[in-house]
Amino acid sequence: MADPLVDALVLLGFLGLTFAAAAIGGRLTVSSLASWYDTLRKPRWTPSGARIGLIWTVLYFLMAIAAWIVWREAGFAPLLAWMTFAFQLGLNVAWSALFFGLRNPRAAFVEILGLWAAILLTLLAFATVSLVAGLLLVPYLVWVAIAGTLNLRVWQMNPVPSARTAA
Numbered sequence: 001m002a003d004p005l006v007d008a009l010v011l012l013g014f015l016g017l018t019f020a021a022a023a024i025g026g027r028l029t030v031s032s033l034a035s036w037y038d039t040l041r042k043p044r045w046t047p048s049g050a051r052i053g054l055i056w057t058v059l060y061f062l063m064a065i066a067a068w069i070v071w072r073e074a075g076f077a078p079l080l081a082w083m084t085f086a087f088q089l090g091l092n093v094a095w096s097a098l099f100f101g102l103r104n105p106r107a108a109f110v111e112i113l114g115l116w117a118a119i120l121l122t123l124l125a126f127a128t129v130s131l132v133a134g135l136l137l138v139p140y141l142v143w144v145a146i147a148g149t150l151n152l153r154v155w156q157m158n159p160v161p162s163a164r165t166a167a
Contacts, residue, residue, distance in 0.1 A: 002072065010071055014064040021089050022060045025096035032100040041157040046150060059140045063089075066136035070129045081125035088118035105155035112148040119144055
């Protein structure tokens with residue numbers, strides 16, 4: 001029988017890890033909202049900042065629960081599952097750095113394609129351990145597809161002038 005204290009501590013660890021990634025991404029995001037993002041042209045269907053924040057909060061929570069379920073089922077043995085989980089979490093933060101930190105929607109769009117693929121690989125790796133853990137990542141995969149579409153439209157609607165045309 002599993003030790004409830006260890007279970008709780010590991011769950012808190014996964015929550016801490018995912019929400020640390022959220023905090024880093026959030027800090028990068030906030031630094032550019034008023035000074036840059038709010039000035040961009042965006043599609044009419046762009047969700048409000050409050051809605052986006054709520055969605056991400058739920059998704060980070062689901063990521064942590066999925067990771068915790070995998071840990072409960074198999075510990076840290078499924079190396080591929082843990083590698084893809086860590087990789088997608090890093091790409092998640094990297095997207096915020098590219099889009100908001102560097103204010104580069106084009107680079108962020110290319111990166112989000114890789115993020116989507118990494119989430120899919122994580123979902124599949126988690127599902128081999130626990131179907132429930134894999135299914136908990138489906139909303140994340142869907143949301144990143146939506147976010148990628150929004151990213152693409154923002155890039156298309158706000159072309160960055162090249163150095164030649166600016167001169």
